[in-house]
Amino acid sequence: MKIYSAPLQGYTDSAWRAAHRCVYGDGVDAYFSPFVRVEHGQVRRRDLADTMPTTAYTLVPQVIFRDMEEFDILVQALVDQGYTRVDLNFGCPFPPQVKHGRGAGALVKPDLLAAVAGRMRELPQVRFSVKMRLGMDDAHQWRASTEALAAMPVEFVTIHPRIARQGYKGELWMDELVAAIDILPHPIVFNGEIVDIQDIDRAMAIDGVCGVMIGRGLLRRPSLVAEWREGREWSADERLCKLCELHDMVYEQRRERLQGGEAQVVQSMHTFWDYADGQVEHRRLKAIRKANSLQRYFEAVNMLRRH
Numbered sequence: 001m002k003i004y005s006a007p008l009q010g011y012t013d014s015a016w017r018a019a020h021r022c023v024y025g026d027g028v029d030a031y032f033s034p035f036v037r038v039e040h041g042q043v044r045r046r047d048l049a050d051t052m053p054t055t056a057y058t059l060v061p062q063v064i065f066r067d068m069e070e071f072d073i074l075v076q077a078l079v080d081q082g083y084t085r086v087d088l089n090f091g092c093p094f095p096p097q098v099k100h101g102r103g104a105g106a107l108v109k110p111d112l113l114a115a116v117a118g119r120m121r122e123l124p125q126v127r128f129s130v131k132m133r134l135g136m137d138d139a140h141q142w143r144a145s146t147e148a149l150a151a152m153p154v155e156f157v158t159i160h161p162r163i164a165r166q167g168y169k170g171e172l173w174m175d176e177l178v179a180a181i182d183i184l185p186h187p188i189v190f191n192g193e194i195v196d197i198q199d200i201d202r203a204m205a206i207d208g209v210c211g212v213m214i215g216r217g218l219l220r221r222p223s224l225v226a227e228w229r230e231g232r233e234w235s236a237d238e239r240l241c242k243l244c245e246l247h248d249m250v251y252e253q254r255r256e257r258l259q260g261g262e263a264q265v266v267q268s269m270h271t272f273w274d275y276a277d278g279q280v281e282h283r284r285l286k287a288i289r290k291a292n293s294l295q296r297y298f299e300a301v302n303m304l305r306r307h
């Protein structure tokens, strides 16, 4: 059973991943990068900077594409960076991507998927995986792509059992997940709403699941995997103390990367707290979110350390 850190655009950047690995240890088997994309015919430079190879933790870069041209550009760039693993995004529901046929939009294009399966066979040196939803506006839609998906020589398929129209809320289509586990020949990784230790156990107990991928649950409670591996829940104090350590490391790395643009650094750190409800008192979070200078920001963050 593997435990993976999900890609979250704007959150799980290289600063967060490196800091998470350093503060919480090696419980996460691999971190998946937010999707790398093509912009104006080239790989977005910012994305490539974020996937600079590292030996500090296992990173699986993820790509999003609308056709074989983009697929080839992206995979070649990652192979050139030295990667031998690539994850394909067939789940993103963001309208700017979907309307161009990327993410969940690609999942409902069986011809594209068949072409991708063919190209994968020409690249035996690359270990591919897929991350998908069940469809765009119907949870049965993936079934029309079964043949092409089944033909893909991928290590595993991660399924977030929602449709694109749902975004990140609402019912998880568990029956349809079970059908996918039955029908697809690949090992399946479960992704969706894992927020506590029991959720990890429950997901791992699903017949045919070979691992779990955790997104927002790991932002909300970054110690979650460490706690599961240790087999005990940490105290609130322990969690807060480590959360502050994580914060400080992420801050240092983003400050270096953003090279001193104070407003930009503060803004980038506000997102760090987006999912911290429940871990941090509401009024303290409010103060952090209101802070618009570095000094005020640190005054607000330092209040956490005194409690």
Ligand SMILES: Cc1cc2nc3c(=O)[nH]c(=O)nc-3n(C[C@H](O)[C@H](O)[C@H](O)COP(=O)(O)O)c2cc1C
Residues within 6 Å of the ligand: 006, 007, 008, 009, 010, 033, 034, 035, 062, 089, 091, 092, 131, 160, 168, 191, 192, 193, 194, 213, 214, 215, 216, 217
């Ligand atoms: C803000 C945000 C950004 C995301 N970015 C990506 C992404 O770049 N690639 C991807 O495959 N999924 C992305 N996702 C989806 C997550 O990886 C995950 O599938 C989803 O949040 C459900 O898992 P969770 O309930 O554990 O968070 C994103 C989700 C959110 C909320």
